[in-house]
Amino acid sequence: MLSWTRGPYPARATVTPVSDPFDLPDLAVRTQGGAVVAANDEFFAGKENLVAPGPARAREDFGARGKEYDGWETRRRREPGSDWAVVRLGMPGVVHAVVVDTAFFLGNYPPRASLEGASVQGHPPASALADADWVPLLPLSDLAGGTQNRFAVEPGPRVTHVRLSIHPDGGVARLRVHGEVVADPRLLDAGPCDLAALENGGRVTGVSNAFYGSPLQLIGRGEARSMGEGWENARRRDDGNDWVEVALACEGTVTLAELDTSWFLGNAPGAASLTGRTPDGADVELLPRTPLQPDTRHRFVLPGDAAVTSVRTDVFPDGGMARLRLWGRPTGAGRAALQRRWEATARG
Numbered sequence: 001m002l003s004w005t006r007g008p009y010p011a012r013a014t015v016t017p018v019s020d021p022f023d024l025p026d027l028a029v030r031t032q033g034g035a036v037v038a039a040n041d042e043f044f045a046g047k048e049n050l051v052a053p054g055p056a057r058a059r060e061d062f063g064a065r066g067k068e069y070d071g072w073e074t075r076r077r078r079e080p081g082s083d084w085a086v087v088r089l090g091m092p093g094v095v096h097a098v099v100v101d102t103a104f105f106l107g108n109y110p111p112r113a114s115l116e117g118a119s120v121q122g123h124p125p126a127s128a129l130a131d132a133d134w135v136p137l138l139p140l141s142d143l144a145g146g147t148q149n150r151f152a153v154e155p156g157p158r159v160t161h162v163r164l165s166i167h168p169d170g171g172v173a174r175l176r177v178h179g180e181v182v183a184d185p186r187l188l189d190a191g192p193c194d195l196a197a198l199e200n201g202g203r204v205t206g207v208s209n210a211f212y213g214s215p216l217q218l219i220g221r222g223e224a225r226s227m228g229e230g231w232e233n234a235r236r237r238d239d240g241n242d243w244v245e246v247a248l249a250c251e252g253t254v255t256l257a258e259l260d261t262s263w264f265l266g267n268a269p270g271a272a273s274l275t276g277r278t279p280d281g282a283d284v285e286l287l288p289r290t291p292l293q294p295d296t297r298h299r300f301v302l303p304g305d306a307a308v309t310s311v312r313t314d315v316f317p318d319g320g321m322a323r324l325r326l327w328g329r330p331t332g333a334g335r336a337a338l339q340r341r342w343e344a345t346a347r348g
Helices: 047-051 126-131 215-219 332-347
Strands: 035-039 083-101 112-118 135-142 148-152 159-167 174-181 203-207 242-260 271-277 283-291 297-301 308-316 323-330
Touching (some): 083 112, 159 174, 242 271, 242 283, 242 332
Antiparallel strands (some): 035 083, 083 174, 112 159, 271 308
């Protein structure tokens, strides 16, 4: 799991393996490009709610079709069978954990659920997914109502879509699909790419403090829409400073850095620096300590003369940041590593 270190940062941020699969990013959430592309029934509540960001909220209203819920709800079955919804992952990858959240569904939650995955090239229409090669990810498992039903999943092949089946019917508030991103390496060949981006395989491996906002949001998709969609630490009362370390999608050279403090007005860092880690473990300065402005998208051209595998961002002394972008290109060794991972996960 992430290295949640308090106080001044160590000489090098400690990188520890992820021991809790639920710490991995949600591959299906809408803010990262996930979408529910098909469902056999959504009579009471729309399928799109399954991948909405944030927890489900209670709704007291009644509509023409009954009580409204912040989730996906099917009608009561009067014949054998089960209901299903297909989710296109915003970030294809290897699934490690699943949360079937039945928040606020008490007398109408499904008693059991299962999950399958498929890997499909391109952008097929929903009608073509029925013929995909679906593989089991979560076997038929018991659910409880009003609960985040959490299941660890044995890692398998890379998948682009998942199919949630509920047995026999009922309502699910949210579906969370936690896993490791496995980006198509061909997408990184077209030109400079953001080597830190979650969708390209970047990972947060260490952070000093994340009291107000997760560091995963720093490397998320798109622009932050509010201060709540960035990384923000607590106010420091000592002589140290805060930091976050990101493992790049692969070994590469970084030539442009974006440090975006948008929405952070009275709580932006006063300055920041970037330090890269080379493949042999040495630290190299990418950006010296540089003043930052509130609510500003800062862009810095970097020398790009050192191959690095991770980058640590130090903020002085503390404060929030909306996004971190590290544009560059994979090295030959980095590109080869991406290809090996792609091929290994394709085989499962």
